[in-house]
Amino acid sequence: MDLVMSKEAIAGIVRVFDEHLLRSGADCVLLVDQSGNLIVNRGDPSNLDVVALAALSAANFGATAEIAKLIGEEDFTLLFHKGKKENIHFSRVGKNYLLIILFNKDVSLGLIRLKVSKALPQILPYLGEE
Amino acid sequence: MAFIDLSKGEVQCKIVYYGPGRGGKTTNLLYIHRAMSEKIRGKMVTIDTKGDRTLFFDFLPLALGKIHNLSIKIQLYTVPGQVMYNATRKLVLKGVDGLVFVADSLKVQKDKNIQSLENLKENLADENIDLKDIPLVMQYNKRDLAEANIPLLSIAEMDADLNSELKVPWFEASALKGRGVFETLREISKRTVKQVSRKLLSK
Numbered sequence: 001m002d003l004v005m006s007k008e009a010i011a012g013i014v015r016v017f018d019e020h021l022l023r024s025g026a027d028c029v030l031l032v033d034q035s036g037n038l039i040v041n042r043g044d045p046s047n048l049d050v051v052a053l054a055a056l057s058a059a060n061f062g063a064t065a066e067i068a069k070l071i072g073e074e075d076f077t078l079l080f081h082k083g084k085k086e087n088i089h090f091s092r093v094g095k096n097y098l099l100i101i102l103f104n105k106d107v108s109l110g111l112i113r114l115k116v117s118k119a120l121p122q123i124l125p126y127l128g129e130e
Numbered sequence: 131m132a133f134i135d136l137s138k139g140e141v142q143c144k145i146v147y148y149g150p151g152r153g154g155k156t157t158n159l160l161y162i163h164r165a166m167s168e169k170i171r172g173k174m175v176t177i178d179t180k181g182d183r184t185l186f187f188d189f190l191p192l193a194l195g196k197i198h199n200l201s202i203k204i205q206l207y208t209v210p211g212q213v214m215y216n217a218t219r220k221l222v223l224k225g226v227d228g229l230v231f232v233a234d235s236l237k238v239q240k241d242k243n244i245q246s247l248e249n250l251k252e253n254l255a256d257e258n259i260d261l262k263d264i265p266l267v268m269q270y271n272k273r274d275l276a277e278a279n280i281p282l283l284s285i286a287e288m289d290a291d292l293n294s295e296l297k298v299p300w301f302e303a304s305a306l307k308g309r310g311v312f313e314t315l316r317e318i319s320k321r322t323v324k325q326v327s328r329k330l331l332s333k
Binding site for chain 2: 002003005006007011034036037038039049051055063
């Protein structure tokens with residue numbers, strides 16, 4: 001199953017990222033698939049190796065899903081890592097994709113979560129998932 | 131699962147180096163990383179390696195130029211070879227587009243090679259993929275050890291063990307010295323891109 005994204009679909013996703021996530025203070029937003037392919041990235045990824053971030057995030061999410069199974073959960077739908085200055089929020093998009101948001105300490109986690117819940121249903125149709 | 135981005139004109143494919151533990155999968159990637167110019171390769175990521183074993187995976191992205199106005203990006207992954215890390219291997223195999231099976235030529239590793247290939251078949255079957263349907267190249271690694279008088283499996287024996295049914299292209303290699311590394315990479319890239327573009331055109 002290969003994923004082919006048209007110009008329009010990419011533009012649509014970028015629009016959702018800009019409107020909901022970057023405007024709320026996220027530094028950088030990435031959409032990746034579960035095999036580690038980077039699909040869209042937006043925001044300011046300076047000094048950031050987004051290709052490696054995509055691969056590591058997909059693996060991280062997969063590993064966490066295995067942990068979930070060990071404790072009797074199907075998987076975890078979101079993950080959050082807190083740093084001193086920068087934080088990272090991962091959420092599952094449909095069955096096969098992952099949304100990664102980098103934001104700094106001035107932005108609240110609650111706001112990011114709220115905005116993710118607004119953005120997700122708008123991204124899904126572009127990926128052929130409901 | 132290849133990803134085709136029509137807005138950037140880009141194809142991304144995932145190639146996984148599979149095989150028994152300590153067979154030279156990471157050494158292949160390290161050699162490619164060292165020998166390629168920075169224009170072509172991205173940063174190599176190696177996760178948490180204990181001693182000289184890979185615990186999770188290695189990752190190396192490459193940009194291989196253009197075909198029909200589409201730029202080809204390939205991501206190379208290795209898996210941990212040790213039997214106990216099967217859950218990790220399955221994770222890394224997710225969405226694989228092409229495979230290199232790195233077999234260990236040491237005589238004592240004969241059974242480990244066969245076991246690892248069986249394990250690959252099983253793991254792919256869990257993802258509903260038949261090994262025969264996916265681009266695959268064999269690499270018979272560590273051929274240089276013959277010079278040190280270490281008992282090796284003959285190529286014919288390895289081919290009979292691993293490749294008698296599959297009949298895929300194979301290469302003799304010494305990943306440490308770089309022999310056969312690029313031949314293997316070239317062949318698997320060609321086959322993977324061909325298969326991805328064939329699937330794309332049939333849509």
